[in-house]
Amino acid sequence: AFTPRVFSGIQPSGGLTLGNYLGAIKRFVDMQGSGIETIYCVVDMHAITVWQDPDALRRQTRELTAGYLAAGLDPTRSILFNQSQVPEHAQLAWIFNCVARLGWMNRMTQFKDKAGKNAEKASLGLYAYPALMAADILVYHATHVPVGEDQKQHVELTRDIAAKFNHDFKTDFFPMTAPVIEGAATRVMSLRDGSKKMSKSDPSDASRINMTDDADAIAKKIRKAKTDPEPLPESVEGLKDRPEARNLVNIYAALSGDTVADVMAQVGGKPFGEFKPLLADLAVEKLAPISSEMARYMRDPAEIDRILKDGAGRARAIASPVVQKTYEIVGM
Ligand code: ADP
């Protein structure tokens, strides 16, 4: 049996969005202090699978760390670090590149989405990304991975890799990791297009709420969010075929901590002209303190770097023996 251990990460490939906050960071904070060891990573090696300007990458790595800290991750209770500072991730990823099958990688929908029509021009790293993610998780023998819905397929691939490694080498060295996809906002959608997820890599800034947006920007984006002309339905069932309405109600529920049913009991039947200002006020109330804390951390980059360095040392103390043992199992 494996000791329960939580691992997750976010790419420093742009500013943090409300989707990252509700689908990931807020839940990372909730899992902290549950008596289980929590390890949270800034995955810069994933970010460079698509072009990143070097100075922007450095800034975004610190900014994401500031976001983690501002949202409530505590470096004395969680391990916080940057992926490239722990070389064991890359070492284990190579082994997993040799375990994963091309057919498995070909089924990954995120690669298809990100590579677009011209997949020949995508980097080899973008294609191999899920094997690196399996290494991120398994180098800590993590048993639980809090993620948004979009990462479910990658966590399943992680299990496939662990199972094939264990089978091929007649061992039970790697655990079968469980994705933890919970809450009202496991898939926050774009404010401009109810069929696309909200993402930091969406070219349209109006499609997302950034963690660093000020109160006016948040209110404006919510006011302009695409919706149908009908008022909110009276009950949860009425949200079924109303993706934009459902998205805004889910965001409200996740921000307030109420269930979707409770939210509908409060706001069901209201026109968007009344509901959107309530949502904007709630979003500002919850996000403004985090964004001002982020700005405060960003004024002391040396402190951020110190926290990341300390975290990398603690992460390596776990990862290094796992890689050594893996090499031994493989015959290296
Ligand atoms: P992005 O898609 O914004 O580039 P990442 O790929 O770095 O973000 O994902 C970081 C975490 O945030 C993952 O757990 C992912 O599932 C979660 N996440 C990203 N976008 C959303 C969203 N729109 N709704 C819910 N969770 C999300």
Ligand code: NA
């Ligand atoms: Na993602």
